[in-house]
Amino acid sequence: MRLWKHELGRLLLLAGLGLAVGWPLGEQWAGLALGLALSLVYHLYQLRRLHHWLTHDSQAEPPSAAGLWGDLMDRLYRYQKVQRIAQERLRSTLGRIQESSEAMRDSVVMLDRHGDMEWWNSAASRLLGLQASHDRGHHITNLLRDPRFVEYFHARDYRDPLTLPSPIDERTVLEFQITLYGDGERLLMARDITRLHRLEEMRRDFVANVSHELRTPLTVLAGYLETYASFADQLPPRFARGLGQMQEQTTRMQNLVQDLLLLSRLEIDRSGSDHAPLDMVRLLESVKRDAEALSGGRHTIRVELKEPRALVGSEQEIRSALSNLAFNAVRYTPEGSHITLSWRPGPDHGAYLEVVDDGEGIDPVHVPRLTERFYRVDKGRSTATGGTGLGLAIVKHVLLRHDARLEIDSRPRQGTTFHCCFPATRLEGETSAT
Structure with a gap:
């Protein structure tokens, strides 16, 4: 406020001097105009000095001036100094970020x-073959x-990584x-997982080869045990009991090998042919009959169909996934429980294939690991029911091959729901039954 009063006083002083000069000559208005013109010239001169300083030598000290112009130049100088310090810090931070990124x-x-x-x-x-001179x-x-990367990029769903070969070397696998x-900016990261990919291939090959090699001796063993079992009444009781246990364990091993294969x-x-x-x-009714046979009347099993469109996929694989879920519900829910197999509409024009039970439920701490191979919530109970620990892993891989995902909702003593979530691209037309 003091500076504004000072500038107003300067303006009034020049206007008064103009009037004083023009009054004796009878040209008061001309004198007033002269005084205001002098004030305008002064301000234009200070504005020119400010402009010259900002455009030619802003790093130096600002021009000296009194009053409002001096305060304005000092404030601009301090503001520029603060901005330069901030820019230097930002450049230093960016430099460190780039250096650390270069070290990655x-x-x-x-x-x-x-x-x-x-x-x-x-x-x-x-890894990607980028060249600054051409690709920036x-x-x-x-x-x-x-096409898989283009679809991944435009889908804007980046929860899971994408594995592809390097664009410059197909032998290199990138994640x-x-x-x-x-x-809306994006940060793309790609890491070389070639060694991990090869180890995973070796693991798959090893499991497949071992499982294949075990299948023949287990078949021979099961055949001989079945033959011996026909003469069980002629064997001593302790031998007969051991023969029955060997048959049970052989059957369990055969189921395990079959699931591994x-x-x-x-x-x-990955052909999908x-x-x-x-x-x-027909599919749900067939799985229902199999589940009822396993249950032996101990559970109430029903089917709900609320989605008219057909699922496009492999009948053998979808049947395997649905059967695993239904059989698990039969094995791990107490007698008298209700189990529902349903096919209903889902979000975004997709559909849900569900298995719902009102059994004991599962502690949420176990849910994230249920689809891991051989993971068991209760090892003793799983062994007693004849499970292999691979059922949900099979379900997960079947759904991945059908562009779907598995969601599990469960709480202790509140039952469990397994949602097989299929996208709209996997649905076609209408089924024969509604």
Whole structure:
């Protein structure tokens, strides 16, 4: 306020001087105009000095001036100094980020909101073949043209990573992960998992080969045990009891080998050549009959069909997944429980294939690990019921082959619901029954 009063006083002083000069000559208004013109010239002069300082030598001290102009220049100088310090800190931080990114073995690519490449580290140049002189500013899908990556990029669902071969060397396997940040910008990271991928292939091959080799001796053993069992009445009681136990364990081993072979086939075979629209009424009724046979009348099992569209997939695989869920419900729910097999509409025009029971339920701490191989909530109970510990792993792989996912809702003493969530792209037409 003091500075404004000072400038107002200067203006009044010049106007008064103009009037004083013009009064004796009878030109009061001309004198007043002269005084105001002098004030305008003064302000234009200070404005020119300010402009020259800002455009030619803003790093130096500001021009000296009195009053409001001096205060304005001092404030601008202090503001510029603060901004320079902030910019230096920001450049230093960016420099450290780039240095740390350069030290990473994983590829890091920064994309703008349109998907154009802004910056990347040297690992991205090595693994993805990016060249600063050609690729900067280009869209990421111009470089990574694999249809699976293009679909992954545009889907904007980056919860799970995507595994693809490197665009410059098919022998190198990369895992891509995209993260959204800021105003729609993306951070693309790709890491080399070739060694891990090869170890996983070796594991699958080993399991498949061992399971295949075990199948023949187990078949021979089961055959001989069945033959001996026909003469069980001629054997001493303790031998007969041991023969029955050997048959039970042989059958259990055969089921385990069969499940391991099925898992290996699901992991290796990705052709999908047998996919076709399925008759969901017939499929659910068939699984219901099998579950009732396993239950022996101890459970109430029913079917609900609320979705008219057919599921497109492999009947053998979908039947295997649904049977595993239904048989688990029979094995792990107490007598008198109710089990429902349903096919109903889901969100986003998709559909749910569900198995619902009102049994004991599962502690939420176990739910994230249920689809792991051989994971058991209660090892003693699972062994007693004849389970192999591979059923839900099979379900998970079947659903992955059908672009679906498994969701599990369960609470102790509140029952369990297994949702097989299929997208709209896996549905076709209407079933024969409604």
